[in-house]
Amino acid sequence: MNTMIKVLMATLCSAFVVVAATAYAAPATEIYFVRHGETVGNVTHKHTYENDRTFSDKGKNQVAELTEKLGRLHFDHIIVSPKYRTLNTIYPYLKKHELKAEIWPELQECCWQKKSSRLSSFNLQRGQQIQLESNMKRYYTFPDDDARRRYAAKNYGDGLLQMFKAVQLIHKRFADSGKRILVVSHYHIGSRLIESLQGIEPEGRYKLSNAKISHLIEKGDGTFRLIDMNQ
Numbered sequence: 105m106n107t108m109i110k111v112l113m114a115t116l117c118s119a120f121v122v123v124a125a126t127a128y129a130a131p132a133t134e135i136y137f138v139r140h141g142e143t144v145g146n147v148t149h150k151h152t153y154e155n156d157r158t159f160s161d162k163g164k165n166q167v168a169e170l171t172e173k174l175g176r177l178h179f180d181h182i183i184v185s186p187k188y189r190t191l192n193t194i195y196p197y198l199k200k201h202e203l204k205a206e207i208w209p210e211l212q213e214c215c216w217q218k219k220s221s222r223l224s225s226f227n228l229q230r231g232q233q234i235q236l237e238s239n240m241k242r243y244y245t246f247p248d249d250d251a252r253r254r255y256a257a258k259n260y261g262d263g264l265l266q267m268f269k270a271v272q273l274i275h276k277r278f279a280d281s282g283k284r285i286l287v288v289s290h291y292h293i294g295s296r297l298i299e300s301l302q303g304i305e306p307e308g309r310y311k312l313s314n315a316k317i318s319h320l321i322e323k324g325d326g327t328f329r330l331i332d333m334n335q
């Protein structure tokens with residue numbers, strides 16, 4: 105076999121290895137994160153039970169715009185915080201397209217307390233049972249019976265543990281799946297979730313706007329790259 109043929113065969117073999125490696129590479133998972141629509145509590149900074157579950161006029165418009173924007177995308181799975189403001193943010197989209205979302209207590213708001221308590225996350229407990237309005241029940245599911253109860257994060261450390269549980273679940277359920285996941289959650293936990301998915305310290309550096317979409321895509325090392333913020 106002459107030298108030219110050897111070189112050609114070596115080149116073809118190398119090309120085959122590259123193509124084969126590319127063909128069998130794990131597909132990249134995409135995550136789209138949405139913060140809930142603006143509430144009266146966001147506007148007044150008076151976070152009462154009623155204010156935090158009631159959209160402002162601007163918030164109502166945001167939800168309508170978000171519903172139209174999400175309608176131009178396809179999602180393989182939708183996960184949502186159990187808070188009423190998050191459920192009600194995605195509800196019009198689910199209803200319009202006859203879809204279902206899975207409720208994750210791990211995605212409810214947390215980590216707004218001072219960081220001084222971050223090391224006290226040793227006894228994170230479940231709290232109240234999650235109640236759904238009758239018109240919402242057909243559009244929401246729970247991954248298991250435990251998920252029917254909220255977490256009761258009492259301090260910053262508890263909140264971090266809850267957030268890390270959400271990150272762990274995302275990796276366990278969706279890593280290397282090539283699926284497109286919609287996550288509907290909150291401001292404080294959302295920033296830290298996006299940071300943790302990127303493999304960086306969860307400090308809350310991102311300012312997430314109400315009802316805007318942030319987009320991440322999985323990298324080869326299992327972390328995610330932030331593509332868009334507040335679109």
